[in-house]
Amino acid sequence: ATHTLLNSLKANKTAFGVWLTLPGLFHARTVAQASPNISWICIDSEHGLVPLVPSAAETVASIHGAVDGTAGPSAIVRIPATGASDSTSWQIKYALDAGARGVIVPMVSTAEKAREVASDCRFPPIGRRGFGSPFTQGNWGLSTADYLTSANGSVVVMVQIETPEAVKNVKEIAAVDGIDVLFIGPYDLSISLGYPPPSPDPHPEVEKIIQQILYSAHDAGKKCAIFCISGSQSARRATEGFDIINVTSDTGAMSEGIARQLSSATA
Template sequence: MSIRVGGLKPTFRDALRAAERPLIGIWVSSGSPLMAEICAGSGLDWVLIDAEHGPNGLESILAQLQAVHGYPVTPVVRVPFGEPVIIKQVLDLGAQNLLVPMVDTADQARAVVAAVRYPPRGVRGVGASLARASRWNRVDDYLAVADDTVSLTVQIETATAVENVREIASVDGVDALFVGPADLAASMGLLGQQEHPEVVAAVEHCVRVAAELGRPLGVNAFAPATAERYLAAGSPFVAVGADVALVARASEKLAEAFIGERQDDPGGKARTAPPAERPSY
């Protein structure tokens, strides 16, 4: 049995080109296939499986790709860094969409592009017959069409990358860019100040430059007002939350609702609303 390329999912590049509105995504940083599947069924457009800051190895990335496969969502895998061996392994797992962090120059971008392409256009190691990427040679002519099944997004995360954003965005094979304001703020001497006017101005500069070149540029923006700001600025895709952060904040709200008020009022004299009237989380 053979599977044509159409049997694989469209790439993130394809989804961005076809989109009639901005694509909204969520970080899956827990390393949990169950959490990845829950997020995949949420109605959001894309999920980011994070192997840079999340506790992920090859086995857990594979399990999460399998967990989300049956859902109408685009999975993107962030590798720890743009090293060719790691990129080869993650691609062979069947990841079709890569996000590579800390790309500061056009030369670095070209090296990452080479890592996702087979020779003679690149340096990706050839092991398709052993790999989920080709469905173990069940995808017709996989080696010839592999480039069509993979999309590459690079991250702009430093002041140097902002200075070079036009050159990075112009590299053939870079399908999209993604700004990480947290690391960008740190590189600008503004650690923890993603909302600082200078950081916002740098992000919006990148959005404008990418738009001029016809390259989609997304932003990581977990605060709703921040996400809305960058969507209004023209960003075609935004990440608006993370599984671990959502669970952390929701569990804190539960603790505050059910424990906090009892600490303030141990005897319960001030509590007039019955439990059925408590907010639902």
């Protein structure tokens, strides 16, 4: 199966994505089919209402099966546990067993935690991910040996940089082997640093830090991702050099679309 996000990254093309905050297989499928330009969809089990167990697994399958032909968005899961929690290991295991092409782990603030995340995402001898689930291996149609190699070689591991401690440690986190992407959460980053939330753009002081994180990721040979809330904001971030950009969310786009249609109906 095609891994559209990974293909975009390898081709150095900006990978635009959409955030999924609501559950439902037909909902996920509708979002996945909305545009051929969606490279990835984040199933948000942290703040969204898609429970990690058991809905994320079905949602992953629904997204991957949504688009006929070879391409379609890569399903990514944002796990609920933060990098500071012991639950990250089993939640990453669950997400990847479900067939997610990558994970986003919130609030990873030290290189030590980043190393644990990188290890949780890959089978031995590289990491410590346990093997057992037959489902994704079955869907991929691979022997066990080939599945282990393919999964290790294709998983996209993203950690969120969104605390003052993470900013302090950003170079060390970026340098961790097996961390592929630093993912900036502008909302948590702003409020944890004592600034107001973006409205819609971040405070200029936060903006400076965002640019430093982007620089640190690229300096370490890693990719950098950021959460945006509109197409125009995303286009600007693409010009700045961000590799992975969230463009909108299911709920955000739905509310805007409804409001726009109603305002033209009542104008």
